[in-house]
Amino acid sequence: MNKESRLKARVNQKLTETGERDRLKELLRAKLTECGWEDQMKAQCKEVIKEKGLEHVTVEDIVLEVTPKGRALVPDSVKKELLQRIRAFLTQHVS
Amino acid sequence: MKMEEKPLSGPDNTRLEALIQDIYSELVEDACLGLCFEVHRAVKQGYFFLDETDQDSIKEFEIVDQPGVDIFGQVFNQWKNKECECPNCKRLIAASRFAPHLEKCLGMGRNSSRIANRRLASNNNISKSESDQEDNDDLNDNDWSYGAEKKAKKRKSDKNQNSPRRSKSLKHKNGELGTSISLDPYKYNYNAGISFESLGPNEVRSLLTTQCGVISEHTKKMCTRSHRCPQHTDDQRRAIRLRLLGPSVPTLPDADVEGDSFDVPDGQALLSCLQWEDSPDISPTDSASSKASTNHSDSRRPKKKKSALSMNSGGGGVNLTGVIGSSAQSNISLSTKKKKPKTAAPSVSSIYDELN
DSSP states (O other): OHHHHHHHHHHHHHHHHHTHHHHHHHHHHHHHHHHTHHHHHHHHHHHHHHHHOTTTOOHHHHHHHHHHHHHHHSOHHHHHHHHHHHHHHHHHHOO | OOOOOOOTTSOHHHHHHHHHHHHHHHHHHHHHHHHHHHHHHHHHHTOTTTTOOOHHHHHHTOOOOOTTBOTTSOBTTTTTTOEEEOTTTOOEEEGGGHHHHHHHHHTOSHHHHHHHHHHHHHHHHHHHHHHHHHTOGGGGGGHHHHHHHHHHHOHHHHHHHTSHHHHHHGGGSSSOSHHHHHTSTTSSOTTOEEEGGGSOHHHHHHHHHHSOOOBOTTTOEEEOSOTTOTTSOHHHHHHHHHHHHGGGOOOSOSSSOHHHHHHHHHHHHHHHHHTTTTHHHHHHHHHHHHHHHHHHHHHHOHHHHHHHHHHHHHHHHHHOSSHHHHHHHHHHHHHHSOOOOOSSHHHHHHHHHHHO
């Protein structure tokens, strides 16, 4: 486990150092907006807000309700592409 | 929900894949969280529900999808076949032609002023050429009205009048500038001359050596064409030079032998004739310095000077090119240098006699 976590830490560090993490984030955001995922998510949020009431809704409420759906709503193509990029990065930078 | 518990004993590939999955999950959660924060902020700030209006407005601005109509519900060429009444000329004009028609009708706009200028120029040309044919100076006073009338009636005959053949028959007119213009009726050539009154004597001299210089009766301007311009005869050119340069042309030097001084200018004139192109450069300076002396010679020997000048003019007239002007200038330059070779003089004078 230690090794695992160390490996993970190393990988994360590498991602951040090279700026790949930010690039991946941007890429993901762009792709999700393109495919309409963002609009779907906003609709979900609206429902939650209407449910909880506009005045008293909190961040936690929204997060708890919306994140799992978000994770599920990501289209397969986007997921595949992202995995591809991560894999490429890892094979390139980590032995 | 991070999948960190993976068997260590598994192959690296699995671990790698797991790692990849982890990283991917992290990224997706990041995105979701970011979105949630945005939404929550929008809700709390009050701008989250701004794009939702009431049902009536939504219906009103719904996208229209019918054939023959654009998305706003408007018909495409609804106004194409309609006609509008022009407020200026009270005519019914098609809608698509209305704007250009207005531009011309009101006389405002770049193109309409250009057309008007061109028309004015051609009017001037045509009216001038027509007054030439009159051969009557009395009618020059009525130039404007008469020319306009003629132009209105005889549009087609104007075209033939401007052909080269026609201009030759009008050549005998007395220094008319109009014929030269009539060759180019539709260009802005009506101002092709120079007003000689505004020029100094030096400029006049230099002009006359290079240009025809005949003064038009109508415009009082000198012809700027070459010495061989077909509109004016050599007689005219000679007359103009006499008129303009006569009083100040110093043919004779101040003192010296009387008889020889008569011939010397001619000899020099003949020499300078051969190189007459250079004389304009010499003349201004020479004439400026020698003007006083020339005036002296004028008073002392008026007769000889006149005959000499006429001889020069005669010779120059026959030679056609700017000999007259150049000979005048060479005479001027002569007066500054008093003693000249006189051997060539007799032969030269005989040549001149022949020419005359």
